Amino acid sequence: MKSFPKSIQSELNQQQQNDALQKGALFNDLIDFASNDYLGFSHSEIIFKETQEYLIKNKSTEEAASGSQFLSGNRKLYQETEAFIANFHQTETALIFNSGCDAAIGFFSAVPQKGDFILYDELCNASISDGIQQSNAKAYKFNHNDFEDLEKLILLNPDTIIYIVTESVFSMDGDCPNLEELVRISDKHHCYLVVDESHALGVFDSKGEGFVQMLGLQDPIFARILTFENALGCPGAAILGSVQLRDCLVNFAQSFKSTTWLSLHSVASILTAYQHFEKEQQTISQLRKNIIHFNQEKNMLGLKPLFVHSKSAIQSAIILGNENVTSGAKKLQEKGFDVKAILSPTVPEGQERLCFCLHSYNSEEEISELLQLLSVFIFSPQI
CATH class of the missing domain: 3.40.640.10 (Type I PLP-dependent aspartate aminotransferase-like (Major domain))
Structure with a gap:
């Protein structure tokens, strides 16, 4: 096999040195706060069945x-x-x-x-x-x-x-x-x-x-x-x-x-x-309720300054540095929550973040536990 172009390999090496080298993640069964499947339609058996029936x-x-x-x-x-x-x-x-x-x-x-x-x-x-x-x-x-x-x-x-x-x-x-x-x-x-x-x-x-x-x-x-x-x-x-x-x-x-x-x-x-x-108006309504609950909980726990202001299903907590944000995501994943780190240069340096995507199928209990864990990791990082 031919050698890989040195210029591209140099870019990959630089990404690795900056803790920014990304590889495709494997599917997991953690509690989903990572996908953009806001309403759960991607795994809806009813929608799948009705699609098949329509085609036939x-x-x-x-x-x-x-x-x-x-x-x-x-x-x-x-x-x-x-x-x-x-x-x-x-x-x-x-x-x-x-x-x-x-x-x-x-x-x-x-x-x-x-x-x-x-x-x-x-x-x-x-x-x-x-x-x-x-x-x-x-x-x-x-x-x-x-x-x-x-x-x-x-x-x-x-x-x-x-x-x-x-x-x-x-x-x-x-x-x-x-x-x-x-x-x-x-x-x-x-x-x-x-x-x-x-x-x-x-x-x-x-x-x-x-x-x-x-x-x-x-x-x-x-x-x-x-x-x-x-x-x-x-x-x-x-x-x-x-x-x-x-x-x-x-x-x-x-x-x-x-x-x-x-x-x-x-x-x-x-x-x-x-x-x-x-x-699915009730499902859409539940998503809106979860967004409100997420914002109320983060405010109550003193996490508001960490987050970009948002009333949407995307909530971003700024945690400086690729190493720090990767560590934060790993800690939450170890506790059973699928949360992804967004690294520089995907975002500008100094804007590294944990991205929380909310869904209609997340429970209020899951949201509260997730934010409580984040609060512990932020305010007691040695834990």
């Missing part, structure tokens, strides 16, 4: 797709699912992509044009960053949730088509921007607002429609990007917007045009999971 009833038993839409044609199941998603999210159209990364790359490579500007929050997720790098437009980041900084950048570029990009729930911090103010700024300066709703779907509003619809802001937003791996527990993503936006993506987004479609089983899983949102 509609004679859609092919296991895999046979090519892109342009090769194999648009299937009825795709059309039905996209129509259901569009109606659910009160928008004109929805276009399904294979993943959130494909959706972001498809959008930013196809929609913003040369001479346009993309202004994006500095904490936008890696998929958005990757997508923006594929764009022909110039891109500049603004300070996290700092709209004064954003407006300065807008005013520096008058008479330019500008896309403002943010997340409704930031994937590392779990906080939310002031979307009403972002809509006001976008309208004032005639910008196009793009919102990633990946970690808001299934979490906010009575039926899990997301943060945008909870605020009633779906109409003035140019595009919403959703991923299904989190609340729906199945692969795939979608971009929501106007008919013209869909036409643009279908014709110019290579990550859509040149990619083999999701299997019919995956699309049926998406449709079935969406249909369950209305049936």
Whole structure:
């Protein structure tokens, strides 16, 4: 076997020296505070059974797709699912992509044009960053949730088509921007607002429609990007917007045009999971109760200064240093709780953290015990 390139090996060695070398974790049976399966849909026997029944009833038993839409044609199941998603999210159209990364790359490579500007929050997720790098437009980041900084950048570029990009729930911090103010700024300066709703779907509003619809802001937003791996527990993503936006993506987004479609089983899983949102309002309500309980408990235990302010299912405790945060995660795992350490350079140095993902199926007792253990480890680290 040929020797590995020295330059890449050097990077790996540096990661190891910084206690930042990561390897795929094995599945475990610890109490889940790590996955993004907020509502437990990924292991729902009912959703699995109804998906199978739908496929059999509609004679859609092919296991895999046979090519892109342009090769194999648009299937009825795709059309039905996209129509259901569009109606659910009160928008004109929805276009399904294979993943959130494909959706972001498809959008930013196809929609913003040369001479346009993309202004994006500095904490936008890696998929958005990757997508923006594929764009022909110039891109500049603004300070996290700092709209004064954003407006300065807008005013520096008058008479330019500008896309403002943010997340409704930031994937590392779990906080939310002031979307009403972002809509006001976008309208004032005639910008196009793009919102990633990946970690808001299934979490906010009575039926899990997301943060945008909870605020009633779906109409003035140019595009919403959703991923299904989190609340729906199945692969795939979608971009929501106007008919013209869909036409643009279908014709110019290579990550859509040149990619083999999701299997019919995956699309049926998406449709079935969406249909369950209305049936699972109690489950969504329980998730909201768990978020409230988590915040109350951390405040009572004096842990509030440790955490990034969040009212979402993502709660991040800042613990400086890769070695310290790795040690903290290991201690909690030894006590039976699956909590993951987020290391630099995944986050900036000095922002290393323990990430707690909350679910509808976590009990209040589990949440209380977890935070009590964290309190002991923080305030009595020798234990």
